[in-house]
Structure formats: structure tokens, C-alpha cells
Amino acid sequence: MCFPIFYLLLVLVSRSKSEYEATMIEFYGRLESQLPSTSGSLIAKDACVTKCLDDKECVLAYMDTAGYCMSYNFSSFNESTSLVEVPKSDGFMVAVKTNEMVCPIESYLDIKMAYVDRRNDVNYPFEWIKNANGWTIKSTCPAPGMIFKRSETITICVKRYYFKGTNNDARKYCEDQGLKMVGVANQAELDALTCGIPKELHIDGTTTCPTACSVGNKDF
Template sequence: MWILFLLLLPNSIDSLKMVKIFGKVDQSTYSTPYEDSLTCFDECYSVSRCYLAYLDSSGECFHYSLSNQSITVSEVDERSYVAFKTDVDSCPASFDDLVITYKSQYASTVAWNRVENGWNFKGCLETWRRFQREDNLVICMRTFSTFESTKQEAIDSCISYKETIGFTTFLTGVASVEEAEWIKQYWTRIVGDPGCSDLDPTGEEYLGVWINGVRNCPDESSCAIFKWEDGYTNTDEALSPSNANLKSMPNGDTETSEGCLTIADMPDHPSKYINDVPCGFASCNRGYVCAYISE
């Protein structure tokens, strides 16, 4: 049986607490040894990037920082302890009701999943950005810079990364404004602003990167309705008019129809992130966004 404590540490910030249990870390990528076992948990609490502290049965302390690693914690009867950083307000009525979620100052959400005999945190490979969606699906996302111009080339490029990382990767859909904002900030920081004048002298194209999505009008009429085709993006929150610059057009894949989507830098729509473009060619596209599901 697990024993649960709620650590009300000094100088507590808002609802931030640490939950301490009898347990051990079974699986992780790396940790940081901490010399003073007496302040093992207090020190983790005070360090913003630390989200888990482990004091093993021999008295050695280890800290686990916010990172892309996956980690598993299991129940034990021996005198070893694990303390999770969490945003809970108070102890739940029972251990089974405990929800361990922590949102750091870096806007990274650490949400633990209850598994048989323990807890699990699903991480991502290094350089891949972790997003935990409302359906608890964990997506690992990465933006790639390139001058490939068609959506099909972007799809093929994402698929090819399976040989490198060992996970099935897709040209990804976007489930939230948070994801769209991160994609734009990330690729504009990497690519900079090379401009489009060399490829689009008219100045009518927006600098952008490919994402999943295709126009999905229910009949032959025009519409601004799109659907995701990656198999795991199931919400259209990111396609709302406040976030997406979508024109009303019929379905089609021609040079003039704009049946596919990019995350774009639109100076005349600065608060929006998603733009519709022709699937076969977008002169100012500078990359694509791939993702895989973290199991």
C-alpha cells in the first residue's frame, strides 16, 4: 500500500506542492545526483526545472529536471521515497483520486498517467517538443526547415524520419492555438526572415511551413471547412476564425484552389497563425512540421 504525504513547504508559491510517496524510479533517461539527502525534496521544490525527487533506500538523492525523457515510478514497501511536484490544492480523499499535474514557468505541462502499480510520464526525444492534448494523447512535434515546396514532399519527408528515430512520424495537424503559436515562434527563430521576393515578386505569398489538413466541403459549394488527416488530431480549435485565415473555396487540388494548410507569418493578420494555400505549390514555404505519438 502506498503512503501519501502532502508537503507544505516554506514560502509556498500559489498552489504548488510536492506529493511524497513510498516508491522508486524504475525507468528514466538521466538524473542529477544531489548530495544533501536531508534537503532532497526541499531543494527540488525550490528549483523550477526540477519536477521529481527520489531518495533511495541507501539515502542517495536524485533530481529529475523538466526534459524530454520518459520516466516510470512504481510502488515499493522498502524505505525509499519519491516526491512529485504538483499543483494540487489539498490531499484527495483517496490515493486513487490523486491527479499529478505541474505546469512550470516555462509553460511545459508535466502530467503523470496512472498505470498498474505506479505512475508514468511520457516524454519525447531530444529536439522534439512535447504537447499533451486534452484527450491525454502525448504528441512529440518538430519543425524542419527546407525549401521543398509541395505538401506531398513534406508528407514523404516526415514518413522518412521513422528510419532515423524509430517512431512512425506524420505531417501533423494542430490541435490548439498553443501548438500553432509554438510552431510559428520556433520556425521563425530558426529560419529568420529570408523574405519571399526571390520566389514571389508580387508579395502576395506568406512565409510559412506545411502542416496537415485538407479542405472538406460537404458538397460542390465553397466553404472554409478543413479536416485533419494525420489520424490523431481530432479537434478544430486551431481552425477558428480568430486563429486561421481561411478563404471560402470549393474542394480541389489545382494551382488556384487553396485546399491545404500552413503555419504562416501574416503581417496583415498578426494575431492569426494558419493560412490556406494550394497543395501543389506555395512559393514561400520554408519547411514542414512532423510529429509522432509518444507511447
């Protein structure tokens, strides 16, 4: 009688290769509805994994046996995306970055994978959500949104919208979409919103300028 044999590859890539605390977990899996060969680059598997490990914002490397590699930042997942287990014969492998891994007691599919959104040094925590076939992920602040930490308890996600009208019109435009027009708390936020180039912005708040405010007339 023949019995099926399943091979599990669960590789932890050394943290010493990274500039910050992180581990890559490799296993046979794929992202639903996406293939590395469609928009990936030809990169050797080990180089693909190491590239993601050393990239501050990368959280996932996705590879196939043909040598194609794709890297994903947390901000890339603007919609709920599923990561599913596949057999080795399918030819797909993923490497997930984590700084908090809890080894499963029973099935390896119960493994916990968590990391942080490192954009602008916010280090906002997130976790891959377990489901019946694997895991799902969705960014709390997908690109082109920008995440900022204002205090230990307040983290905001800011996105630019191109709009012509008054400040009140802009405020209503945001509210109609369930959003809130935000102010600028510091120079880093201002630089991100303006790309470092002085320009007019509709923002929340008021000014005490006696006349028209100049670009340099700001106080954080």
C-alpha cells in the first residue's frame, strides 16, 4: 500500500543579514490571482529573499521555479489579498517577513506571522490573518496613503486629493467620502504632502497670519 508523503519547507533566514530585527519564513505558497512570471524579475531565489529582508518596507517575496521574483511592501496590499498553501509541484514559494513568530503546536498552517509598517519609522504593527486555506493581509494605510505617528496613541494615514475650490468645499468633499480633512503637525508631514516643493494646500486648522501667509510662515 502506498501512502502519500507531504514535504513542508519552513526556512528561517538569519536575522544577521538585516539592518533591523526581522526573520524571513519560506514555504510553498502563492498569492491568489498573481503570478511572478507576469510582472516579476529574474532573480535567484536566495537573492530574492535577501533583497526583501534588507528592504526596509518589503514584507513578502514571491517566487517561482522559473526564477521570477516579486517583492511586496505592506502598502501594496490595498485590497484583502490571500496567501494560500500549495504543493511543491506547483512551483511557487513565498518568503514572509516577521518579527513575531509563534510556532504552531499542531499544523504549521497555524503559525502566527506578524510585522510592522516601517514607513516614516512609524512601526505600526500588523498580522497575517489565518483562514481555512492560508492567510490574508490588507494594509491599514495603502499607497499612495502615507502613515505618520503623532504620539504613542495617535497614528494617522494621510492621502493627497487634487481638488479645486474653497477650504470649506474641500472639507465637505472629504466628509462626503467618509474622510476627515487633516492638519499638518510637523515638517515631515508637510514635506510628504508637498513632496518638498512649496505649494498651496487645503488643510484643517486656522491661521493667525495678519495677512496672506507665506510658505515659511508656519509654526508646528
